[in-house]
Amino acid sequence: DTAVSQTPKYLVTQMGNDKSIKCEQNLGHDTMYWYKQDSKKFLKIMFSYNNKELIINETVPNRFSPKSPDKAHLNLHINSLELGDSAVYFCASSLHTDNSPLHFGNGTRLTVT
Amino acid sequence: TQLLEQSPQFLSIQEGENLTVYCNSSSVFSSLQWYRQEPGEGPVLLVTVVTGGEVKKLKRLTFQFGDARKDSSLHITAAQPGDTGLYLCAGGGGTSYGKLTFGQGTILTVHP
Numbered sequence: 001d002t003a004v005s006q007t008p009k010y011l012v013t014q015m016g017n018d019k020s021i022k023c024e025q026n027l028g029h030d031t032m033y034w035y036k037q038d039s040k041k042f043l044k045i046m047f048s049y050n051n052k053e054l055i056i057n058e059t060v061p062n063r064f065s066p067k068s069p070d071k072a073h074l075n076l077h078i079n080s081l082e083l084g085d086s087a088v089y090f091c092a093s094s095l096h097t098d099n100s101p102l103h104f105g106n107g108t109r110l111t112v113t
Numbered sequence: 114t115q116l117l118e119q120s121p122q123f124l125s126i127q128e129g130e131n132l133t134v135y136c137n138s139s140s141v142f143s144s145l146q147w148y149r150q151e152p153g154e155g156p157v158l159l160v161t162v163v164t165g166g167e168v169k170k171l172k173r174l175t176f177q178f179g180d181a182r183k184d185s186s187l188h189i190t191a192a193q194p195g196d197t198g199l200y201l202c203a204g205g206g207g208t209s210y211g212k213l214t215f216g217q218g219t220i221l222t223v224h225p
Contacts, residue, residue: 040217041199041218041220042217048212056212090155090156098205099205102158104156106154107153107155
């Protein structure tokens, strides 16, 4: 059973389009995250939700809007995609918000052309 | 802003060699986690260290947390091709509660 699953695995789209990435975890964790990994493999947190409430919102363009319908799901919607948005986006979850170890999904490779 | 400097960025060695990856910061962390990431997959937790001076072993991997909890190292003995991957350190606590600070990563390639 996949613990943290995100879809799609690959996303190729044109500039200006709007796209969504979905994430679900079946670990019963309270906290979910979105991370962005750039071409140099650096992982940077974007958002964190605890029991459906936003607790971390890093300096991310407001074109990115996370939504958590329940604590097992955290989706990411991106409006007006730009070339610089191309990256691998990882969903993750942790038991609590206290720097508990992260369980990552397998990533969504977004390519904006 | 807390920063974690990881070195080296790239490491290419032959099977059987030993290696050490370093993770350094000027900030104190309450815990330090090490992850390994393979191509096309997400990072997977290897170990968490929480006590200054702590040493943990995972088969051929030895992890150490500095006495002052500002640095950590990962030592691999007799590396194997299966150890190839991206190794990431991540610090938790301090001024970044609820948010892990990741190092830049070390890409390790072990040649048969």
